[in-house]
Amino acid sequence: xxxxxxxxxxxxxxxxxxxxxxxxxxxxxxxxxxxxxxxxxxxxxxxxxxxxxxxxxxxxxxxxxxxxxxxxxxxxxxxxxxxxxxxxxxxxxxxxxxxxxxxxxxxxxxxxxxxxxxxxxxxxxxxxxxxxxxxxxxxxxxxxxxxxxxxxxxxxxxxxxxxxxxxxxxxxxxxxxxxxxxxxxxxxxxxxxxxxxxxxxxxxxxxxxxxxxxxxxxxxxxxxxxxxxxxxxxxxxxxxxxxxxxxxxxxxxxxxxxxxxxxxxxxxxxxxxxxxxxxxxxxxxxxxxxxxxxxxxxxxxxxxxxxxxxxxxxxxxxxxxxxxxxxxxxxxxxxxxxxxxxxxxxxxxxxxxxxxxxxxxxxxxxxxxxxxxxxxxxxxxxxxxxxxxxxxxxxxxxxxxxxxxxxxxxxxxxxxxxxxxxxxxxxxxxxxxxxxxxxxxxxxxxxxxxxxxxxxxxxxxxxxxxxxxxxxxxxxxxxxxxxxxx
RNA sequence: GGCGCCGUACCCAAGUGGCUAAGGGAGCAGUCUGCAAAACUGCGAUGCGGCGGUUCGAACCCGCCCGGCGCCUCCA
Numbered sequence: 001x002x003x004x005x006x007x008x009x010x011x012x013x014x015x016x017x018x019x020x021x022x023x024x025x026x027x028x029x030x031x032x033x034x035x036x037x038x039x040x041x042x043x044x045x046x047x048x049x050x051x052x053x054x055x056x057x058x059x060x061x062x063x064x065x066x067x068x069x070x071x072x073x074x075x076x077x078x079x080x081x082x083x084x085x086x087x088x089x090x091x092x093x094x095x096x097x098x099x100x101x102x103x104x105x106x107x108x109x110x111x112x113x114x115x116x117x118x119x120x121x122x123x124x125x126x127x128x129x130x131x132x133x134x135x136x137x138x139x140x141x142x143x144x145x146x147x148x149x150x151x152x153x154x155x156x157x158x159x160x161x162x163x164x165x166x167x168x169x170x171x172x173x174x175x176x177x178x179x180x181x182x183x184x185x186x187x188x189x190x191x192x193x194x195x196x197x198x199x200x201x202x203x204x205x206x207x208x209x210x211x212x213x214x215x216x217x218x219x220x221x222x223x224x225x226x227x228x229x230x231x232x233x234x235x236x237x238x239x240x241x242x243x244x245x246x247x248x249x250x251x252x253x254x255x256x257x258x259x260x261x262x263x264x265x266x267x268x269x270x271x272x273x274x275x276x277x278x279x280x281x282x283x284x285x286x287x288x289x290x291x292x293x294x295x296x297x298x299x300x301x302x303x304x305x306x307x308x309x310x311x312x313x314x315x316x317x318x319x320x321x322x323x324x325x326x327x328x329x330x331x332x333x334x335x336x337x338x339x340x341x342x343x344x345x346x347x348x349x350x351x352x353x354x355x356x357x358x359x360x361x362x363x364x365x366x367x368x369x370x371x372x373x374x375x376x377x378x379x380x381x382x383x384x385x386x387x388x389x390x391x392x393x394x395x396x397x398x399x400x401x402x403x404x405x406x407x408x409x410x411x412x413x414x415x416x417x418x419x420x421x422x423x424x425x426x427x428x429x430x431x432x433x434x435x436x437x438x439x440x441x442x443x444x445x446x447x448x449x450x451x452x453x454x455x456x457x458x459x460x461x462x463x464x465x466x467x468x469x470x471x472x473x474x475x476x477x478x479x480x481x482x483x484x485x486x
Numbered sequence: 487g488g489c490g491c492c493g494u495a496c497c498c499a500a501g502u503g504g505c506u507a508a509g510g511g512a513g514c515a516g517u518c519u520g521c522a523a524a525a526c527u528g529c530g531a532u533g534c535g536g537c538g539g540u541u542c543g544a545a546c547c548c549g550c551c552c553g554g555c556g557c558c559u560c561c562a
Contacts, residue, residue, distance in 0.1 A: 030562075043562035073560075157489060157558070204560085226562030231489095233561090256562070257491090263554065267561060300510075301499065306492075306555075313498060316511045323510085326524060359500090367500050371509035381525055457520055464522075475524050483524095 007253040025222035032092035065108035114207040139185020155231035205236040223250030335390040341383035
């Protein structure tokens with residue numbers, strides 16, 4: 001049974017869904033005013049894996065991930081570039097999808113946008129006003145934190161402690177410095193929607209409450225996001241949602257840790273971030289490979305721990321993955337009907353599956369889960385040496401494919417990944433597209449084999465060197481034939 | 487000032503009270519090979535930031551210290 005760390009209680013808890021066999025989860029997506037960076041990739045990936053694992057465990061998952069498409073930063077960006085907010089959001093929503101596709105992050109089942117839920121948002125604010133939990137100041141509406149006694153329970157903060165902090169320009173019109181905007185009256189030229197308080201737009205937090213409740217109900221199972229959202233975003237979501245309904249909002253709060261650069265938080269404000277597309281574009285590998293490298297790297301650390309990004313760590317992920325794909329190549333070779341290691345292999349498969357599930361059940365311990373796959377790789381290699389039947393080979397391969405799918409790794413459509421041509425593009429990847437064709441490679445390999453047979457090793461080595469110069473590695477089989485890889 | 491996190495081998499990273507401290511990467515040695523590549527085998531922390539304490543027993547619990555970081559303001 002899955003146990004997850006719940007930020008609300010500060011401990012790992014057994015996961016039990018409200019409705020048996022069905023999970024409803026909401027994850028805070030991105031504000032679409034710029035390209036996504038690796039931090040966004042990690043968050044998206046963590047919840048992609050949580051979703052995949054819940055499905056693997058037999059749950060039907062309703063998964064909502066929003067796009068914040070009304071926001072100060074979007075307005076600012078639009079003004080700077082002299083285009084409409086719609087153009088900005090359309091551009092970056094498309095970019096987000098492109099990035100996620102390259103990472104192999106599956107679409108959520110629901111992807112609501114704030115601009116499409118204005119009626120829900122306005123209705124929710126009206127409820128809060130009617131209940132006396134929100135107050136109006138000119139064209140703005142604020143949530144009054146003093147009306148929600150449990151305020152601070154997620155972030156484990158007390159209102160007074162927060163007050164003690166050095167606060168920037170406290171709005172004198174607010175009754176308490178922590179009160180936050182539910183609705184903001186809009187200035188001329190800004191996007192606006194009609195409301196009982198005049199034309200305006202929603203505050204940051206209210207959209208998530210409105211959309212989550214609209215699609216998942218007043219109480220649902222899991223709410224997730226990056227750790228930096230715990231306060232104030234999620235704290236405020238809880239206050240306004242529970243305030244409005246009198247019911248619990250989300251039952252499990254799951255938060256992922258940061259990606260860092262040189263031990264420092266990567267963030268826009270520090271300017272030390274890498275965008276996802278930047279990583280792909282400078283990679284010398286095709287998208288499928290780079291995406292899998294990134295996934296492996298991001299999942300090789302537990303989701304709640306900080307994770308330092310570097311070229312070296314990415315390269316290590318690549319090398320670790322290579323060992324797996326080398327094995328898969330070997331598994332594809334012709335094999336006998338019976339093998340001495342068949343029985344042992346079957347046991348190893350079963351053991352691995354159990355260990356994998358155990359690791360994932362423990363608050364999504366993906367590093368451990370990956371370790372079980374690496375152990376299986378070692379077992380399979382040994383089995384190949386001892387003798388593994390065609391059926392035995394297929395069984396291990398299926399095991400890797402099945403468990404790998406939970407992590408979004410080692411998938412069938414990516415099996416041939418080393419042989420894929422880099423798609424059109426520029427730079428290194430463009431250059432790769434012009435390299436030797438498979439036929440040319442096969443020709444050189446045949447020539448080398450002939451040279452070897454006539455003991456002309458100088459020529460054989462030269463041919464091998466020519467291939468190596470094109471990034472092609474040859475592996476000789478015991479029978480004298482060769483396989484190759486890029 | 488308030489709240490919280492982290493420090494495990496050359497690098498990355500699990501483990502959080504008790505068998506030989508997972509796994510990966512890099513390295514070295516060996517087997518195989520015409521030579522390679524891949525694979526396999528072996529080597530690699532008597533110790534888990536430091537010092538005390540609790541315990542029959544601690545990397546794991548407690549205290550102090552050192553070092554690094556996060557949140558409290560938009561932020562995955």
